Amino acid sequence: MKVEFYGHVRQYHNIKSEIDKNIKTVLESGAYVMGPMLKKFEAELAAYHGTKYAIGVGNGTDAIWLSLMALGIGPGDEVITHPNTFFATAEAIWIVGATAVFVDCCPTTKCICPERIEAAITPKTKAIIPVHLYGQCADMVAINKIARKHKLKVIEDNAQGIGAHGLKFKIGQLSDAATTSFIIQKNLGTFGDSGAIVTNNADIDAAVRRLRNHGSTARNVHSFGFNSRLDDLHAGILSAKLKHIDAWNDLRRKWAARYTAGFKGCKTFDLPVELKGNRHVFHLYVIETKKAEWRDPLLEFLVKNGIDAKTHYSIAIHKQAGYPWGKKARIVGGVPNAESNAARCISLPMYPELTAKEVDYVIGKVKEWDQQFASKVPAGKGTAKSGDACCCGCK
Numbered sequence: 001m002k003v004e005f006y007g008h009v010r011q012y013h014n015i016k017s018e019i020d021k022n023i024k025t026v027l028e029s030g031a032y033v034m035g036p037m038l039k040k041f042e043a044e045l046a047a048y049h050g051t052k053y054a055i056g057v058g059n060g061t062d063a064i065w066l067s068l069m070a071l072g073i074g075p076g077d078e079v080i081t082h083p084n085t086f087f088a089t090a091e092a093i094w095i096v097g098a099t100a101v102f103v104d105c106c107p108t109t110k111c112i113c114p115e116r117i118e119a120a121i122t123p124k125t126k127a128i129i130p131v132h133l134y135g136q137c138a139d140m141v142a143i144n145k146i147a148r149k150h151k152l153k154v155i156e157d158n159a160q161g162i163g164a165h166g167l168k169f170k171i172g173q174l175s176d177a178a179t180t181s182f183i184i185q186k187n188l189g190t191f192g193d194s195g196a197i198v199t200n201n202a203d204i205d206a207a208v209r210r211l212r213n214h215g216s217t218a219r220n221v222h223s224f225g226f227n228s229r230l231d232d233l234h235a236g237i238l239s240a241k242l243k244h245i246d247a248w249n250d251l252r253r254k255w256a257a258r259y260t261a262g263f264k265g266c267k268t269f270d271l272p273v274e275l276k277g278n279r280h281v282f283h284l285y286v287i288e289t290k291k292a293e294w295r296d297p298l299l300e301f302l303v304k305n306g307i308d309a310k311t312h313y314s315i316a317i318h319k320q321a322g323y324p325w326g327k328k329a330r331i332v333g334g335v336p337n338a339e340s341n342a343a344r345c346i347s348l349p350m351y352p353e354l355t356a357k358e359v360d361y362v363i364g365k366v367k368e369w370d371q372q373f374a375s376k377v378p379a380g381k382g383t384a385k386s387g388d389a390c391c392c393g394c395k
């Protein structure tokens, strides 16, 4: 049996008529850039988040740096994030010329650890970028509290968690802006690149609208800016898909629960944890082998058996060759949890269009591997963990 990592084509086939209809509408409209379909999708996206504004941009990376730029953050400023995220989070900080300050993640959720943030704050700190990694919200209540205390800006990197929420908070509610990516592999993905920013801040909205379109507010009127627009064809595809996002995330949650139940009693790896009150949308279902040296053999075993498993992300940002490429960067307090995550993570196939047969096949193969190594688990490591509390005290 073959189990793919993504189900893009299956998804297209399931809602083909809705996508095709929107594509045709755009093609027939004659308006392909900054046209009515973009306007419609931006309104739908803002409504979905319950924010005042949504601005479509070229991709999820641009969404982060355009937000930083709109907040006036640049050279000489420090921005705190964590190193076990996709590279683009840090890249965006460097693009605006700021210093990336890396702190550790929570050992349980793998999201930024609020306790480590406060220790990294200096007079130069201007912002925090928490990432809702794998589809689960970072502890925005704690992060917002720290930000208010130290007068810092917060940009949520929500490339992976559209539709997620935390205990009593929504994405976009406890920050200055939340950014997202619509690259095809995301929970809400178009057939190409694009991204967006949602915010309740009218100044950020106006600044990003200007910056994304050559600094223009009216025809022939320009200030310093860029070209980073979400075109109407992609907006049409996303508008069709947005209607399904909650149902698709429910399916992701269903497959995640099936994996977790299927792995009961396994000894050689840990399971993803959903904190109480959170809605984890499982952009990725990531297990961690108990020993780092088991990760690659398990990955190879799965791939050999037709399962397209991957790693997110096996090289932490500060461990990439050439880091930091002449850019400004600091690591505060050591990042052992992030490094351990990078060394032990395996992402199993996860998308709404999976079938029970495919999920059960993956479970069967992972268990087969587990049984070979179960006797070699170091004492005191216990069986596969999952739970609802973060061991570093996050709520």
Ligand SMILES: Cc1ncc(COP(=O)(O)O)c(C=O)c1O
Binding pocket: 059, 060, 061, 062, 085, 086, 088, 089, 131, 157, 159, 160, 180, 181, 182, 183, 193, 194, 195
């Ligand atoms: C956490 C995170 N941030 C930022 C990005 C960048 O998004 P994009 O690829 O659309 O630029 C991605 C994904 O690609 C991501 O996973």
